[in-house]
Amino acid sequence: MQRIGIRFDKDANMEPHHLTEYAREELELRGAESRFFYSTPYGGGEYEVRDGNVHFPATRKCGCGVWQVSGIPCKHGLRVIYKQRLSPEDFVSGYFKGAAYKQTHAEHMHQMPDPTQFPKYSLPTINPPGIKRSAGRPPKQRKRGAMEAKKRKRHSSVKCGK
Template sequence: MLTAVSIDANNEIFFLAYGIVDTESTESWTYFFRNLRCLFATEGCHKDDWTFISDIMRGVDAAIHDFYPKETRRICCQHLYFNCKTAGWSGSTFHKLFWIAADAYNEYVFEKAMTKIKEHDVAPEKYLRDVLEQWSKKMFDSKVCCDHNTTNIVESFNSCTKAFRDMPMLTLLEAVRNWVMKRVGSRFDKAINMEPDQLIEYAQNILQSRSDDSRFCHVTLCGGGGEREFEVRDRHVKFPINQDLMTCGCGKWQGSGIPCKHGLRVIYHQRLEPTNFISTYFKGAAYKATYARHIHPMANPTHWPSFDVPQILPTNVKRSAGRPTKQRRRAPHEARKGKRHKNNWNFQGVEA
């Protein structure tokens, strides 16, 4: 089952499309993205500059580029790190430096981490430099206002629909539709009562967290001229702030669409309201537009109208030997679910 999921303003799963194919290949992904493009066109959306994030799956790159020539490709950093680990580049030092580079919002932090990776080992630094897809947050387009660099949202969807995998095909599709319908319906009801400028709960939590951290920052200089520019000192580091452009030298404000602690320090210093400096993506108007329509209920299959069409029989599939696996195959870097650690007790000298 191929799926395309997105993230709404509340950092929750927004389901787009799903389909059943025989195997994961260039042909099947081409079929999937062609129909996804037709789906967008039906809703009046003809944009080509979508941002896609995935691991390196067979056939995805070629299929996306055929139907979305202006697309932006991100790669899941968790899978990218696993590729590095498979190549022999591991250890606590590399792990720490890799994620510092991956989560860096500005060029300085990224280059400093990459320099230390190079000092640790030249090979992984060259490999990461040659990655064509975007993987560090400093590479992301600020207009997207989404700083996700992993596919955890997809893993969450797979976990939620795990109970449906053993069902027959039609029952599987109907179970997924019902699962999506319930969640979209509850958010549809939630969006009705929201004010246009009301902040989403996800943005409120981030704002509160960064607001607490802003207490340790100090506005040291106010600039003149047409733009409201400020300089904020965070311990021993200074960051330039442009309040009109809603940017900060740390990169987190423009990268996430929500003011960073340095930007909040300036906003509080000016006696202004932080809500006015948050991207409209995280406000009630956008959330209401996202869930403006809900998924309509369907009648029981026994009540469906009959059509005079040929009956499609299931294909002859040779069953593999052994019992079919039900658990998701975990990568070598992932912890085994429910695995207990054995205690190495020393019973020497103990008499029964």
């Protein structure tokens, strides 16, 4: 409950167009990785980054698929955005902006009452199902997993002394 209270207090200071901490950190990290790439314009809003991925910054798509999945521009997309001298914050999904953060944490969550304060009902208590013993002799060893290595047996001859 303390974390929820902290987040509730934090969103009071957040502007609707500001990014969340997670999105800001991801942009910084991916921006640092994008410094070593080169982008070449293809025309029609398409760019190729030296890594070999094709990007469409207008439609917010990238060949690697990270941008589409996460909603935050990938390192290839950031290289194209920086080349066009645009702000990367404009290309981040609305889910990572202050307006969505405020909407998420707007409602209060109340703790559940203590079990001693639960209302009493005249219904019978429900117990877990009983354990049934399977038919047949139980196995001596455990069943090994499909990816688990098989147990190797050591083959050696034993010499008995007289």
